[in-house]
Amino acid sequence: MKKGMLMPVCTIAISAAVLFALSFGLKATAQKNLEEKRLWLMKTLLPESESFSEEEYTGEDTNIQGVYKALNGYVIETEVYGYAGNIQMFIGVSNEGTVTGVVVNDMAETYGLGAKALRDHKFLAQFLNGQGDFVIGEGIDAITGATVTSKAVAKSINSAVAFVTGADVETEATSWGG
Amino acid sequence: MKDKKYFLSTILAVELGVLMMAAVIIRTFVPAWILPKAEVSNFVLVSLIAVFINHYVAKETKPCYLSAAVFSAVSFGLLPLAAGYIPIEQAFWCGCTGGVIFTLVTVLFSSFKDRLSTGPTKKMAPLLSALGIYLASLGFMGIF
Numbered sequence: 001m002k003k004g005m006l007m008p009v010c011t012i013a014i015s016a017a018v019l020f021a022l023s024f025g026l027k028a029t030a031q032k033n034l035e036e037k038r039l040w041l042m043k044t045l046l047p048e049s050e051s052f053s054e055e056e057y058t059g060e061d062t063n064i065q066g067v068y069k070a071l072n073g074y075v076i077e078t079e080v081y082g083y084a085g086n087i088q089m090f091i092g093v094s095n096e097g098t099v100t101g102v103v104v105n106d107m108a109e110t111y112g113l114g115a116k117a118l119r120d121h122k123f124l125a126q127f128l129n130g131q132g133d134f135v136i137g138e139g140i141d142a143i144t145g146a147t148v149t150s151k152a153v154a155k156s157i158n159s160a161v162a163f164v165t166g167a168d169v170e171t172e173a174t175s176w177g178g
Numbered sequence: 179m180k181d182k183k184y185f186l187s188t189i190l191a192v193e194l195g196v197l198m199m200a201a202v203i204i205r206t207f208v209p210a211w212i213l214p215k216a217e218v219s220n221f222v223l224v225s226l227i228a229v230f231i232n233h234y235v236a237k238e239t240k241p242c243y244l245s246a247a248v249f250s251a252v253s254f255g256l257l258p259l260a261a262g263y264i265p266i267e268q269a270f271w272c273g274c275t276g277g278v279i280f281t282l283v284t285v286l287f288s289s290f291k292d293r294l295s296t297g298p299t300k301k302m303a304p305l306l307s308a309l310g311i312y313l314a315s316l317g318f319m320g321i322f
Contacts (some may be wrong), residue, residue, distance in 0.1 A: 107212065
């Protein structure tokens with residue numbers, strides 16, 4: 001091996017060792033902070049809730065990734081493919097089937113377009129206090145330039161409401177296109 | 179220094195190391211942040227930053243493309259894995275994709291920069307080349 005190659009080899013090896021040690025050392029703290037953030041998020045999405053218990057989801061709706069039950073409703077974790085990747089969301093739904101809160105937790109949508117779904121309060125607020133069956137273009141305005149992302153968000157929320165109300169997930173309420 | 183042709187691989191490893199370290203810290207202390215995914219357009223951006231810095235550090239020395247391909251593949255596969263940024267089953271894909279993209283970006287940047295390095299805007303050539311390649315990569319990603 002040429003002498004000059006030692007520098008990149010050593011840099012990669014040292015970087016990998018440092019990263020591994022850092023990642024391993026902070027793992028417990030990261031897990032604790034993640035759980036705290038998740039609980040705070042769920043309490044915000046479902047007002048007046050105190051504690052949540054995770055329930056096993058045995059239904060057929062592949063959009064639903066997790067179910068967290070509180071006394072006054074549920075927080076549903078969903079994952080739907082958007083334009084550039086999966087959109088992971090948490091949706092608060094009361095026992096009556098009313099949407100109480102919506103947040104996009106993770107996504108890989110296009111910057112400046114689909115990624116607006118993260119912070120476009122005007123778009124997300126359209127779903128609040130609704131009872132499902134959301135259709136983009138019919139009472140719900142899409143994010144400009146991000147119709148596919150908007151439809152994916154609507155689809156996630158429809159799935160969450162359908163879970164709580166017991167609606168058929170194969171109906172128009174949750175089929176592709178919101 | 180006579181071995182400036184290996185600088186590029188070192189710069190990439192340092193850059194990725196710093197980025198991954200920042201990612202570990204953000205993931206731990208600010209879990210609400212959505213970190214960028216390990217995907218083609220981000221690989222292009224990271225590669226462009228490395229070749230841009232290398233342009234000023236190594237001056238006119240041409241990098242060794244073969245070693246750049248190998249070292250970048252190892253860097254893109256190993257460092258995110260060590261940071262827990264990607265799962266082990268994704269490391270091979272990241273390494274191969276990152277290696278190919280980095281080599282392509284290095285060749286394209288060098289070629290574009292040489293073409294643009296004439297006339298009064300000569301000093302802007304590296305920046306314009308990097309910007310052009312990044313925008314092209316975003317357009318390319320939009321096809322899929």
